[in-house]
Amino acid sequence: xxxxxxxxxxxxLALSVQSIAQDYKLPPYEKFKLKNGLTVYLMEQHEVPxxxxxxxxxAGAIYDGEKAGLASLTxxxxxxGTKNYPKARLDEELDFIGASVNTSASKESAGLSAxxxxxxxxxxxxxxxxxxxxxxxxxxxxxxxKKRVLVGLEQAKESxxxxxxSYFDKFLYGDHVYGNVVQGRVSTVSAITVNDLxxxxxxxxxxxxxxxxxxxxFNAKEMKVLATKLFSDWQGKQTGINLASKPxxxxxxxxxxxxxxxxxxxxxxYIGAPGISRNNPDYVSIEVxxxxxxxxxxxxxxxxxxxxxxxxxxxxxxxxPLKNGGSFVITTFTATRxxxxxxxxxxxxxxxxxxxxIDETSLASAKNYVKGQFPxxxxxxxxxxxxxxxxxxYNFDESFINNFQKNVDGLTVEKxxxxxxxxxxxxxxxxxxxxxxxEIKKIAKKYGPVTEVQIKEDVKKAF
Amino acid sequence: xxxxLFFVFSCLYLASQAQMKADDVKTFILKNGxxxxxxxxxxxxxxxxxxxxxxxxRNEYQGITGLSHFFExMMFNGAKKYGPKQFDRTxxxxxxxxNAYTTENVTVYTDxxxxxxxxxxxxxxxxxxxxxxxxxxxxxxERGVVLSERSTGLENxxxxxxxxxxxxxxxxxxxxxxxxIGYEDDMKNWKQGDLERYFKTYYAPNNCVVVVxxxxxxxxxxxxxxxxxxxxxxxxxxxKVHTVEPAQTGERRIVMQKDVATPYLNIVYHxxxxxxxxxxxxxxxxxxxxxxxxSRLYSALVDKKQLATQVFTDxxxxxxxxxxxxxxxxxxxxxxxxxxxxxxxxIEKIKKExxxxxxxxxxxxxxVIGFYNQVETINGKSNNIGTYEVFFGDYRKMFDAPxxxxxxxVEDIKRVANKYFIKSxxxxxxxxxxxEE
Numbered sequence: 001x002x003x004x005x006x007x008x009x010x011x012x013l014a015l016s017v018q019s020i021a022q023d024y025k026l027p028p029y030e031k032f033k034l035k036n037g038l039t040v041y042l043m044e045q046h047e048v049p050x051x052x053x054x055x056x057x058x059a060g061a062i063y064d065g066e067k068a069g070l071a072s073l074t075x076x077x078x079x080x081g082t083k084n085y086p087k088a089r090l091d092e093e094l095d096f097i098g099a100s101v102n103t104s105a106s107k108e109s110a111g112l113s114a115x116x117x118x119x120x121x122x123x124x125x126x127x128x129x130x131x132x133x134x135x136x137x138x139x140x141x142x143x144x145x146k147k148r149v150l151v152g153l154e155q156a157k158e159s160x161x162x163x164x165x166s167y168f169d170k171f172l173y174g175d176h177v178y179g180n181v182v183q184g185r186v187s188t189v190s191a192i193t194v195n196d197l198x199x200x201x202x203x204x205x206x207x208x209x210x211x212x213x214x215x216x217x218f219n220a221k222e223m224k225v226l227a228t229k230l231f232s233d234w235q236g237k238q239t240g241i242n243l244a245s246k247p248x249x250x251x252x253x254x255x256x257x258x259x260x261x262x263x264x265x266x267x268x269x270y271i272g273a274p275g276i277s278r279n280n281p282d283y284v285s286i287e288v289x290x291x292x293x294x295x296x297x298x299x300x301x302x303x304x305x306x307x308x309x310x311x312x313x314x315x316x317x318x319x320x321p322l323k324n325g326g327s328f329v330i331t332t333f334t335a336t337r338x339x340x341x342x343x344x345x346x347x348x349x350x351x352x353x354x355x356x357x358i359d360e361t362s363l364a365s366a367k368n369y370v371k372g373q374f375p376x377x378x379x380x381x382x383x384x385x386x387x388x389x390x391x392x393x394y395n396f397d398e399s400f401i402n403n404f405q406k407n408v409d410g411l412t413v414e415k416x417x418x419x420x421x422x423x424x425x426x427x428x429x430x431x432x433x434x435x436x437x438x439e440i441k442k443i444a445k446k447y448g449p450v451t452e453v454q455i456k457e458d459v460k461k462a463f
Numbered sequence: 464x465x466x467x468l469f470f471v472f473s474c475l476y477l478a479s480q481a482q483m484k485a486d487d488v489k490t491f492i493l494k495n496g497x498x499x500x501x502x503x504x505x506x507x508x509x510x511x512x513x514x515x516x517x518x519x520x521r522n523e524y525q526g527i528t529g530l531s532h533f534f535e536x537m538m539f540n541g542a543k544k545y546g547p548k549q550f551d552r553t554x555x556x557x558x559x560x561x562n563a564y565t566t567e568n569v570t571v572y573t574d575x576x577x578x579x580x581x582x583x584x585x586x587x588x589x590x591x592x593x594x595x596x597x598x599x600x601x602x603x604x605e606r607g608v609v610l611s612e613r614s615t616g617l618e619n620x621x622x623x624x625x626x627x628x629x630x631x632x633x634x635x636x637x638x639x640x641x642x643x644i645g646y647e648d649d650m651k652n653w654k655q656g657d658l659e660r661y662f663k664t665y666y667a668p669n670n671c672v673v674v675v676x677x678x679x680x681x682x683x684x685x686x687x688x689x690x691x692x693x694x695x696x697x698x699x700x701x702x703k704v705h706t707v708e709p710a711q712t713g714e715r716r717i718v719m720q721k722d723v724a725t726p727y728l729n730i731v732y733h734x735x736x737x738x739x740x741x742x743x744x745x746x747x748x749x750x751x752x753x754x755x756x757x758s759r760l761y762s763a764l765v766d767k768k769q770l771a772t773q774v775f776t777d778x779x780x781x782x783x784x785x786x787x788x789x790x791x792x793x794x795x796x797x798x799x800x801x802x803x804x805x806x807x808x809x810i811e812k813i814k815k816e817x818x819x820x821x822x823x824x825x826x827x828x829x830x831v832i833g834f835y836n837q838v839e840t841i842n843g844k845s846n847n848i849g850t851y852e853v854f855f856g857d858y859r860k861m862f863d864a865p866x867x868x869x870x871x872x873v874e875d876i877k878r879v880a881n882k883y884f885i886k887s888x889x890x891x892x893x894x895x896x897x898x899e900e
Contacts, residue, residue, distance in 0.1 A: 001612070002536060002563040024508070047506065048839065088757070095755035096825045098832030117832065148765070148772045151795050154724035155772075159619040263722050266611075266618050296560065298551045307548065310607025313615055333615050365556040372558020372577040375507035379840050 003297060003314050024375065024405070026398040029388065030220055036235055037208030040227050041388040043215040045381045049118045051216030053128060054385035056393050059110035059204035062177040063240040067192055069184015073142075073149065074200045075105040078112070080141035082130040087141055090127065099124050101131070107169075107182055108244065108322055109393060110205070115382055118217045125230055133234045135201065142194040153186050157455050160261060160268035160333070160434035167453075168270045168432045171257045171463050172327055174249045179462065186458045206236035213388035215381040248274065248325045251428045254448030257463055260437035261455040267435030268333040271346055273425030275319045275326035278394040282419060284407040286319060289419050291366040293317055293353055294330060298365075300349050305332055311342045319423075323394065328425060336436055340443045347429070347447075354426055357417045367408050374404070485862040488848060489681045493688060495697040496669025500848055500858055501684050502676040504841050510677025512584055513845040514572040515853045517672075518665035520645075521567050521638045521704050521783065527657050529645015532565040533609050534661050538572065539563075540601040543594035547601055550587055557583045567639055568782045569853060575842065578678035582687055589691035592666060597658045606650065613644045621727050621894050622790070625719065629729045629892035632715045633786055637708035667698030672852050674845040704783065708733070715890040718898050725772070726799035726895035730806065731786040732888050734778065737854040743867045744875040745787060745883070749778045750826035751818055751876065752789075752809070757825075759809050760789075769794055770802050780854040787883060799893050810884045817877035830868045 029043035061071045079101070081087040094101055099116035101124065112132065116124045156162040166181045173179030184192075212231065214223060251273070276286060287295070294301040294317025305315035315332035330350065334342035358366075378384055391397060411419075431447050433440060434455065444450045451463050492498045519531050539561075541547035554561055559576030574584050616623045627642040634640040644650075675684050711733060734745055753760045753776040764771040774791040793802050837843045851861035 001565075002539060002561070048835070050835070050839075091756035095757040096821075096828060098829040115836075144766065144769055147769065147794065151725060151772045151792075155792070158621055158721075158723055161615075161619045264618065266614050268618075296555055298548070298555050303548075306608055308604065310604035311611070313608055313612040333618075334611065335614060365552070368558040369555045369560070372509075372580070373560055373575070375509045375577075376575065376840065376842070379507050 003302075024401075026387075026401045027384070030224070032224070034207065034228060034232050036232060037206075037210075037237075038231050038234065039211040039392055040224075040231070041211065041213035041392070042220045042223050042227070043213070043384055043388065044218065044220050045215055045384065046217050048381075049217045050381060051116055051118050051121055051214065051218065052381040052385040053112070053114040053125070054213045054215075054382075054389045055112040055128070055132065055210065056389040057110045057205055057210040058108075058238055058242070059200070059240075060105050060108040061180040061182040062108055062242065062244045063200070063204055064177075064180050064184075066188070067184075067196060068181050068188040069149070070192055070196055070200050071105040071110060071204075072182050072184060073145070073189070073192060074197045074205075075103045075110045076145060077137050077142060077197045077201075078103045078131045078135045080136065080138045080145075082134050082136055085127060085130060087138065093123070094127070097123070101128060103131070105182060107178065107180065111389070113382070113386070121218065125226065129230045129234075132205065133231075137194050137197045137201070139194050142197065146189065146192070149184070149189055150186060153183060153189065156183070157261075160259075160264065160455075163455070163459075164259070164268055164270055164331075164432055164434050166459060167257060167259055167434070168272060168329065168430070169327070170459060171255070171432055172249075172251070172272060172274070172430050174462050176246060176248055177243045178248065178322060178325065181459055200240070202236075203240040204238055206238050207231070207234045208237050211389050211392035213385040213392075215385040215388070244322070244324050250274065251430055254427070254429050254431070256431040256433065256444045256448045256450045258437055258441060258444045258450050258452045259432065259434040259455050260452060261434055262436060264336065264434065264436045266333050266335050267339040267342070267433055267440055269343060269431065269433045269435075270329045270331050271343070271350075272327055272329035272430045272432075273428065275328035276321050276423060277323060277325050278321040279323075279396070280321070282423070283321070284404065285411045285415060285419050286423055288363070288366050288370055288408055288411050289358065289416050289424070290317060290319060291370055292358055292362050293349075293424070296369060300353060301330060301332070301346065304349050305342060305345050309341070309345065311338050311345065315346065328423070336439050339433070339435065339440045340446070343431070343443070343447065350424070350426075353420055353424060357420060358413065360413055363411065363413055363416060367411065370408055371405055485859045488858055491685050491688070493668065493693045495693060495695055496667075497688070497692060498672050498852075499684065499688055500672070500674045500852060501679065501681045502674070502841075502844050502848065503679060503681060504676055504844065505678045507841070508578055508678050509841065510576060510578040510581055510675060510679045511842055511845050512574040512588065513674045513849045514588065515672045515674070515849045516570045516572075516665060517568075517670050517853065518570050518661075518701070519566050519568040520641060520643045522665065522701070523638060523641070525641070526649060527653060528641040528649040529609070529643070530649075530653055530657055530661060531570055532643050532645065533605070533650070533653060534658065535563045535565045535570050535572075536605050536609060537597060537602070537658060538591055538595065538666075540605060541596050541598055542591040543596065544590045545587060546596075547598060550591060553583065554587060559584060565643055567643055567785075568780070571849070573842075581679055581683070585687040585691040589695065592668065592671075592692070593695045595662055595666070597655060597662070599655060602653075602655065602658070606653070609644070610647070610650055613647065613650065616644065621721050621723050622729075624721060625727050625729050625892050625894040628717055628719055629731055629890055630786065632717050632892070633711070633731050633733065633890040634708050637706050637783060638704065639708070639783065639785065663698065664701050667701075668692060668695050669697040670701060672849060674849040674852075676841040676845040676848075708784065711888050711890075713887050717890075717892045719892070719894050720896065720898040721894055722896050723894060725793040725795055725797070726802075726893055728789075728791045728793065728799050728802055729892040730789040730803070731890050732883050732885075733784060734787045734883050735784045736782060737780045738856065741879050741882070743864075744871045744879045745778050747823065747826045747830065747868060747871050748813075748876050748879060749776045749787065750829055751813070751822060752776045754826060754829055759813070760791075760806065763809055764791065764802065764805050768805060770797050770805050774806075780850060782854070799895065803891065810880065813877065813880045814884065817873050820873060823871070823873050823876060827868050827871070831865055834864060
């Protein structure tokens with residue numbers, strides 16, 4: 001591979017831009033609310049006889065409380081089946097028609113996404129309804145899943161890339177629920193019972209505050225009747241407590257978290273800081289500037305750490321926005337012996353961004369790039385269904401998409417300078433390094449006071 | 464039975480209605496031998512260009528292993544008109560992005576861009592195919608990049624280490640023996656001359672198939688190809704890979720150490736290349752074994768017996784006969800031998816009792832939906848059409864695939880299981896933390 005796929009700058013979020021010469025508008029859709037509070041989006045797409053469903057629920061890891069991993073286990077628990085569709089039958093029937101129905105939890109929300117042929121819509125929509133509204137959380141299935149998850153948590157420690165994000169969030173967010181580790185920890189998952197899942201489900205899987213988006217080859221009028229019939233009986237208001245609006249901690253100074261992995265041959269590291277919330281008015285401008293800094297192949301970071309020096313296979317940066325705040329990270333990896341030059345370079349590039357700003361030509365390039373790479377993000381019904389639920393969750397509408405090009409084009413060099421000063425960290429950097437402590441601890445100390453943990457140990461509750 | 468047959472028809476109908484027909488792919492061949500496949504698709508105002516070069520690690524030899532992949536990297540490092548860094552800078556300035564990948568068989572370059580930038584992309588590609596310059600300074604910094612790529616692969620997945628070792632056991636003479644990324648010592652030893660020879664031998668227009676999909680017009684693509692690429696001269700055909708792997712006559716086993724939570728298991732059987740008639744039955748057999756939670760291996764090993772936390776199989780495309788692979792990770796406290804035994808039990812069941820009609824129908828349905836999913840986007844279209852053209856000899860085979868899958872019978876499944884899944888034809892690899900016991 002020439003390079004690792006560049007992760008879209010704003011993780012999990014849909015950004016839109018039209019192609020340079022054409023006017024892109026979000027296809028028309030219908031939005032309505034059922035009496036029980038569930039928001040429904042319908043968008044007809046007739047190119048192919050397929051359908052996609054995306055559901056978002058206020059049931060993410062921020063509601064885990066002391067039971068880290070509970071939201072994630074509950075989401076996968078939906079697929080242990082229902083009374084009419086016990087797990088074996090559920091799996092068999094979905095596999096037979098080539099339909100996919102997946103459930104998962106993320107930091108703030110839980111979700112279901114499905115894809116199937118339109119001729120199977122009655123069956124699959126009925127299954128989706130049952131999974132969402134009457135899951136049984138079978139005890140035997142849960143016991144099996146728990147064992148798999150516990151091994152999975154240990155296995156993840158075999159890959160620095162798989163765990164560094166959780167360490168970073170804990171380190172940055174501290175006790176705030178945004179620091180919750182979605183997959184959970186060995187100690188907490190071990191203690192979770194099927195009754196915990198049932199309770200979590202009851203408290204958080206509710207129509208109020210949730211949305212379902214259905215996109216594909218159907219008649220919206222008929223689908224409205226069907227969706228209303230299917231989901232109107234679902235009742236409930238959330239009783240889980242959302243602590244996400246509590247103030248986020250502000251790091252007072254540089255700090256280093258060193259995660260020792262004895263057999264590491266390279267150092268994987270994040271350099272980060274607090275970022276932005278999704279509703280930040282400068283959201284689009286921040287994406288354009290980050291594209292130049294660390295969001296594409298020719299970005300300042302990749303150019304310096306990969307192309308000029310060969311220190312790494314890839315270096316990048318991104319903002320990860322949530323509802324009430326977010327993070328910013330620079331991320332890369334390098335051989336153990338080049339740990340110091342790689343970290344120094346990354347910090348140096350960040351300093352350069354502040355000192356030199358960006359010029360007209362680079363800015364024009366970033367604008368073209370962001371706009372040119374947009375349309376493939378909304379090519380399929382699945383992508384559009386995901387976008388609609390993101391619009392619901394983060395409370396934005398199609399103007400964000402329809403005005404995206406205008407907003408990108410509106411960014412000037414002067415404004416970019418303000419964006420850099422305001423949103424890109426200059427100091428009080430948070431370093432997380434996963435590597436061989438015996439060889440890099442001295443280097444780590446250069447960047448701030450070091451907290452050392454062992455990768456084999458359970459992730460701490462807070463650092 | 465009737466119901467099932469009806470389902471097949473509706474699925475095929477879905478497939479034929481859902482995406483383009485063979486006639487929607489228009490082709491031309493330049494005088495220098497470069498073949499173009501063009502699909503006009505205006506669903507988004509973007510387009511792509513996929514260039515498939517018939518060169519991969521199977522064209523290497525000991526001493527220069529990994530060179531095909533390294534060359535893939537060097538193709539981005541400057542030519543006559545667009546010097547070092549200019550390929551990527553120009554492409555990104557015009558709203559495009561790119562990547563590339565190298566396998567044992569092919570090297571594929573992928574450009575994704577707003578359709579309005581199509582001419583720039585032709586200019587960029589033509590420049591590097593015609594006049595790549597191999598700057599010794601760039602060679603050195605790029606060497607560091609691929610060494611990092613190798614190291615980060617090994618650092619983050621035990622499968623890399625185990626998989627490479629198992630393939631090396633299964634192939635003792637054929638160049639599939641070494642990993643695509645190369646041996647570390649070879650990587651440090653590639654010479655300027657190796658690179659220059661590689662470029663001349665393999666990066667010839669006649670050794671490449673190009674697919675362009677998206678909001679483009681066939682005539683315009685053809686005109687651009689004639690303007691930018693046709694002047695590049697053809698080269699003599701590259702030397703054939705003549706080594707044929709001798710038939711394996713006994714089981715081979717390897718064990719390797721890495722600090723892992725539970726053992727990793729990889730079992731491979733030699734199977735024929737993509738043009739063999741058994742390709743379709745083997746693909747469906749792979750699905751029966753591991754596609755979905757109702758599949759044989761998932762259901763038995765992960766769900767019922769809980770011997771493994773994960774299990775999957777793979778069978779892909781290749782020019783020369785390659786491998787059918789089984790992969791599993793043992794559950795906590797489970798000995799890898801028990802996982803291995805359980806896999807063989809499932810294989811033996813199929814060899815003796817075959818599979819059910821409904822079970823076969825299930826994976827045929829999945830193939831149709833999967834196939835449709837792959838060509839849902841313009842990028843999926845280009846990748847699939849190019850793959851069929853290169854590995855099956857004709858892109859039209861892609862459109863025949865649903866019918867060819869449909870022809871596979873339960874007897875065929877039983878037959879290929881008995882033919883290939885035999886003890887003397889397999890190689891078994893185990894990776895675990897304690898290898899002294």
